[in-house]
Amino acid sequence: MLKNLSFLNMLVWNLVIVGLWHMVVFLLCIKIPKSSINPAKGRFAPKQWEHKGRWYRETLKIQLWKDRVPQHIGKNGFSKRHLKDMSIDYLDEFIFETCRGEWMHLKNCICAVVTLLINPLLVGIVISFLIMLANVPFAAVQRYNRFRLMTLRKRRLREIRSAQMEHSTVTA
Secondary structure (H helix, E strand, O other): OOOOOOHHHHHHHHHHHHHHHHHHHHHHHHHOOHHHOOOOOHHHOOOHHHHHHHHHHHOOOHHHHHHHOOOOOOOOOOOOOOOOOOOHHHHHHHHHHHHHHHHHHHHHHHHHHHHHHHOOHHHHHHHHHHHHHHHHHHHHHHHHHHHHHHHHHHHHHHHHHHHHHHHHHHHO
16 A cells, blocks of 8 residues: 555655554543453453463563653543552552553554555564554553552452451451
8 A cells, every 4th residue: 555655655654544543542442431341351361371460570570661651641530650549449440441551552553463564564564563662561561560459459358358357356
């Protein structure tokens, strides 16, 4: 499709296509109903090879660079930099947001296939690499954070149950 264009025209068209793709995916992402995302099932579920998140720490050394990547906080948005609450509802919302962010970045990676198909091979490889570079690290951060949040959520549930049991035995 873009194979017979000048380099400048090819560059402009790629920027337009990639920009539109990312905009459409972003708009779809903010419209995803919560009911369609289950962190325990499907693509969001922990995989055995991730070893409960250790793979991200040991192989990718994610803890060294994850705080350096930018984050998007929309109007009335949800900051994923720091925990602001330890309630189960807040942790569930945070976990949902990590799923939503992962979904968006992985859908954006599909655009890399499109650019490979419509460009000359070398240009397609370069543009696809840049798309992957701009999305895969963010998806990895979302998965890594989700492992940590799910562990924290389990701990908080145990603490709450323990406190309830202590309260019921003291009042009985």
